[in-house]
Structure formats: C-alpha cells, structure tokens
Amino acid sequence: MLELTNISKTFNIGDINEERLFHKLSLKVNKGDFICILGSNGAGKSTLLNIISGKLGIDRGRIILNNSDITKETESLRCQKISRIFQDPALGTVPSMTIRENLSMALNKGKSFDFSFLVNKKNESLFNELLKVLDLGLEEKLDSVVSKLSGGQRQSLALIMSTLTDPNLLLLDEHTAALDPKTSEIVMGITSNIIVDKNLTALMVTHNIEHAIKYGNRLIMIHRGEVLIDVEGEEKNNLTKEKLLSLFKDVSDRSLFS
C-alpha cells in the first residue's frame, strides 16, 4: 500500500545545526498492516509521519501510495487518501462546531463543498449508529459543541471522522499520549476495532510499549533515523516487553559502533 524508497531528509542544511535525520530510509507497508512505531525521542517517528502526510518535504527519495507516486503532492491533496490523528485532541475536530456538524463535514470528504446545506436529516441514523459503537454516550450529544467534550471523547470522534470515508492509510501520531491511562485504553480499544473492522492500513506512533506489543500485526523501532527493528506475524505475537527491550539494547549498541 505504501512504499518509501531511499528517503533522505536533512534539517538546517548549511547551518551549524545541520542534522541529517534520514539517509536512504526505505520502508514497505502492505495493505492491511497495522504497524506500531516505537523509538526514542528525536528518533524521527513524528518526522516520518510528517513526511508521509506531506507536512514536511524530503530531499531525496520516493513515496508511493497505492501504486501512485505522491512524492510531489501537497499535504491537502494527500489528505484525500490519507487520514491522520494527532496527539492534541483539539486538532482532529472543529471545536466550535457540534458533533453533528463535524460528522457531516467528515461525511462530505471527497465530495464538493458547494452551496447545498451541510446538515441533512437523512444522515441522522448513520451518525447514531457510528457513535453508538463507541459506547461513550455521544449519540445523545449530537448537538453538543465539540469543545465541551473531554479529550478522550474528542479523539474518539476524530477517529470516526477520519475513517468515515475509508482512507488508504491511517496515521496515528501518539494519539492517546495526552489522555489519562484509563481513557487511553478505551480509545486504543476503539482504534483497534475500527482498524480491524474496516481492514484499514495504519501506522501508529506510540511511546507506550504495552500498546505496541498488544496491538497491530507489525512493530517497528526507529533509532536515529534508521529502522532497527521490524517484526511481524508470529514473531510479533510472541513479543514481550523484556524481549523487546533486550532487542533494542542489542541493536542500539551495535549502531553506536557503526
């Protein structure tokens, strides 16, 4: 589904602060993959997502999504096929609008935003169904303004909105990091259900090792701009926290000497 080939990205070229983050990074993501991305701070996790979504440009390399080359496409153009959820719950929805209005906007993605009315009674039952699944009581709050919801509720709503029109790729950027542990679990559960039900291809950046082990079919660890660990299938299923940490130690020690 997604193929990154020989991506190079250097920050502050020509400056004292020049930092070469990615050098010939390649990654292949298959359709239906749910990849958890781990890594230390500054390793390049969020930068990777930014590069894929188009928020950041690259110096060299190619990005191919669903067999078309999107390397030169603008962020908004890519967003027609890629959905993204951010760590800050305020970013995934329009806070000044109601849940109903937000869902209506998301439903219209890909279609023309013309002079017809946005809110349509016909969509009411659809919205009810979508929200019931979350089991958060949001279906009774369709008229509530989103800014009045809690962070967890907003992220859940953002998840629904971003997957409403079945994106080719879903990017999750530490989307539970700003939530408290209990809420974090709930939202992760919802995330996993949606991805599995719709058979979406997803990349999830997380700091939470338990989540990385529990969810997804593939796990990647990035260190200093390189993919050091890439496990999937059986190997991933058998991972434990200890195994993962020792793997990391091996690999990062090696890389120190390379």
Place this chain on the structure above:
Amino acid sequence: MNDFILGILLQGFIFSIMVMGVYITFRLLNFADMSVDGTFTLGASVSAILITKGCNPFVALLFSVIAGSLAGTLTGILNVKLKIKDLLSGILVMLALYSINLRIMGRANLPMFNNETIFPDSSLVNSLFIALILALICAVIFIIFFKTKRGYLLKATGSNEGMVISLGLNTGTIKILGLALSNGLVALSGSVFAQYQGYSDINMGTGTMVIGLASIIMAHSILKNIKQIKPSFLCIIGAVLYRASISLSLKIGFNPSDLKLVSCIIVILALFLGGKESSFKLKNFQLTKEKRQAGDLSARAN
C-alpha cells in the same frame, strides 16, 4: 425624542451590514482584515460617482458590492499567494484604496444632494424602513450561506485550519472567498451610508474597523447567555448598541475623541476574549479540563 431613537436605529442598521462583514473575517476566519477602513470608503466612492453620473442608486449598490469583493480578493491574494501576513495584507490594501478612492471620485468629497439615492426623502421613518430591509436581507443571506457546506468550510478554516487540510482541501481559496464576501458587505454598508449622509468623503472610512469590532464585543458580552442567537442578529444589535452609546455620549457632553479611546479599549478586550480555540491560554485550560472529565469517560465505560 422619538427622532433621536430613530436616528440611532437607522445608523445602527446601516452599520450593521459592515459589522456582519467584520464578523466574517475577524470572528469566523480569524483573519485581522485591516482593509475595511478603505473598503467602506470604496463602496461609498463607487456609488457616489455612479449616482452623480445618473446611475440607478440600487444598481450603484451592486457595483459597490462588486468593488468591495474585488478589494477583499486582493487582500486574500496578497496573503495566500504572496504569503504576506494577514495584518500587513489588509494595511497594504487600505493604503492603496486611499489613492484609488480619490481617483474614483476625482475629488476628496463628492456630494449627491441633487441626485436620487435609495433614500427617496428625508423622512426618518421611511429611511429607517429601507435600512432595516437591507440589513435584514443581508442577515438572511448570512444565515443561509453559513448553513451551506461552503459556509461551514469557511467557519472550519477559521476554527481549525488543519481540519480543512485533512479534508483534502485548499484553505487558500476559502480564505479569499471569505475576504471577498466580507469586504463586499463592508462596501455595501459604505455605499448605503454615503447615500444616507448625502455625500461621499475620502475620510469617511476612518475608524470603521474599530466600530465593527466594538459593536461585536458589545453585543457578545450582553447576549452571551442567550444561546441560540444568530450571529447576524448579534451584529445588528451590536451596531445599534454602539451607535446608541456614541449618541448618548455626545448628549452627555463627552469629547468624541475620548469615545475613540473607549472604543479602542473595547476592541483590545475583543481580541483578547475572542481568540481562537487553540490559542495558548485557552488550550492549556482545555487540557486541564480534559483530565478532570477523563474520570467521566472511564466511569461510564465501567
């Protein structure tokens, strides 16, 4: 006394059209459009020159709206395509409009005393009626537009630009549309006001932005607790309130220049209180609130 109140309402309704325009940029789009001082006069000068040349005053209104929209588009292009900051784009257009308005009128002041305007006689009641109809038409168009998908897109752009991008859309064109719409309204207001006072003058737009913002904040602070009030009616009420406070102060004997100071203070408050949802102070407050409410979420799930 009756006339006194009628005069306030009349000026209020005329200015309310401008306030609706300012609401669109400052409040909805979160774009500080400084060009309105120039666009108000633009509407006036276009109508004045056309009317003195014999044009139908209602047709003149239409041309003023078009002129205003073009000016707004220019501000938008400066900001979106040339990447000039919003404040500066507006100021540049405002400066340019000074010269343009002088050229349009051919002089600094153009009287229409001998021409037909949309106000057929000097009867306050008739004039009030006409102004009210115009204001209501604008209000209705305002309400309908912001129920449409495009209208929502405009609101979303001001509230959370990232959201619009994630919908796969270009925020640039939307901003330009918003600016065109807003300045069209402001120019319309200027045209009506010029026809009301009987002449167009190069200086008549000075202070338009401050009047608009002050009107919005006055209405907002009084009507805060009435939830379902439509923004366009908020603008009408605010405009009337503002004119009322000016007329009142003149009656009491306040120096008009002190009034401008007070208006400025009100505007500073407006900008402080009405900031974006994701502005620094409010954002921090949100996260604290979430942590408290997170308890709700988990309790519910269990």
Place this chain on the structure above:
Amino acid sequence: MVGKKHLTSLSKSLGLISFLVIITLFLNACSSLSSDSYQDAVSIGISQIAEHPALDSARAGFLDALKEKGYEEGKNLKLDIQFAQGDIALTTTIAQNFVSQKKDLILAISTSSAQSAHNSAKDIPVLFTAVTDPVYAGLVKSPNSPEGNTTGTSDLSPIAKQLELGKTLIPSAGKVGVLYSTSEVNSELQVNMAKEAAKDLNMTVIEIPVTNTTEFEPALNAKIKDIDFLFLPTDNLVASNMPIISKIAMNNNKAIIATEQGMVEGGALACEGLDYYRLGHQTGIMAAEILEGKNIKDIPVSMLEETELIINEKAANQLGINIPEEMIKRATLVKGAE
C-alpha cells in the same frame, strides 16, 4: 480556573456598562425634552468639524454678533456646541441629533459639518461658515440664489492676492510650493487657483500633497530646496500642523505665505488674511435675520470684502526679508510662536 472566572466577570461588567448606557440614554433623552422648553429660548446647534484657531474665531464672531442682536446664552439663547474631531460619521450623528432636538437654527463650521447638516436638516435653516466653495460642496445651487435651506459665508481666499504678496516680498521667486491635504476638497480648488494665478505672475507651482500629520516632514523635506517660497491654502490639516511646517521652512530659509492669521501667528511670514472672526460675525448677523423671520432663501452666500495684511515681523527678520515701509504701515503685525 481563575482565567475563566476573570473572563466571565469582565464580560459581565462590559454587559452591565452597556446596559447602563442604554438606560441613561432613555433618561437623558426624556430630560432634555423638558429642559428645552424654557420660555421663548431660541435653540441653536453649532457643529464644528475640529478645533483650531480660525474655526474657533469664526464661532466667537458668530456668537458675538448674536449677542449684539440681543440673543444671549442663558437669557434667551440655548447653545449646543458639538465638535466632530475630524470624524465624518460623527458630523452626521451631530446633525441628526440637532434635527431630533428640533433646533431653531444650525451653524455648521467647515464643509463636512455643513454637508451633513444640509442633508439631515431639511426643515431647519442651516448656516455655514468657513466653507471655501459651497457650490462645489453641493450646499447651494449658486451663491446668489441658495434655493434650499442652506446659506452662509465662504472663506475663499483671494489666492491671486496671496501669490502677489509673495512675489512682492520675494521678487526673485519663480517656484511656489503649495502644501495641502489631499483629503480636503477645498484645498484642491485652491491649488488649481494657485496654478492659474502663478502663471500670471511668471511663477510655477510645485505641489506638495500630504494625507496625514506624519507626512509633513518627509514631504516638505523632499521638496523644500526646490522652491522659492511656500504657500499654504486654507486647509484644516495644514492649519493644525503649523509648528512642523514653519520649523522646516525656517531651517531652509524659505518664507511661508499663508491664507489666514492663525498660520502667520504660527510662523508664516505674511498673508492677505481673512479675518475669521469677522466672517463668523457676518454669519451671526445672517442668523439674527433668520431668527427674526427672514426667509433663508433670500440670503445669498457672502464673502468678506476686505483682506487684512498680516505680517510676522520675527519671521521677516529671521529670513532677512526687507518689508517695504508702506506695507508695515497698513499691516497688522503679529509676534508669532517662535
């Protein structure tokens, strides 16, 4: 938490203030109605665009003339003086208020105030003063037959006379710099008149337009060296900025010929001045006639016949200009600010 409380209480107080404003509005409006009706008092509304010496003198002259004719404030005259501080929209509000208060007569000082009054007060006589060209401003059809409810006095300065004065005092002058505000229609007219008059005197006009106070310095500095003397038409913006204008002119050793006394007192060398006090006085006489029953349509627009030669001796000395004896004899000498 504290932040939110603050916001709510701030908004609440704003709301309260606005509410009080409305209440007081009603009360005040009601009270003024009753106080207006003391016996036989004539109520006159004076609308002045801004405060500066010439306009203030005109107002003083107007009131003195009324006093001479028996109308005195506190006795049988109720005055309402409003300044618009340069704000056009305010002139309309002021005019509107005068109309709603049913004034017996309105005096409008300066063009914008006059235009707003003319437009709003269809049934109240409007007298203007300090308006340069009332026909151009749309106030009257022609000076001799106003044909409306508006008439008054014009302060059109005899531009030719001023330039002649300049040429007399500085015989070698060939280039005259005319400094004016682009926002004032009266100034445009005078600039054009200056161009015509200059031709007859073998001089050329160099225009120095400005749009606001801050532009005086750069605009003048750019052109001051190219001109032989500076001419100031009757222009409100210019009149309000004499200090900077005379400073730059003096630093460059250029004389200023002006059009009114206030300017000469502010540093200009000389002018064939219109006495604004007398202009206002003339208008006051008109007012008395109207109050006595004369139809405003029968009162043509008038101007002052004579001008007064006003000379600033100190400026003359600083510039090293020798003023002919006979001029000094007939002139009014003023000290000037610096």
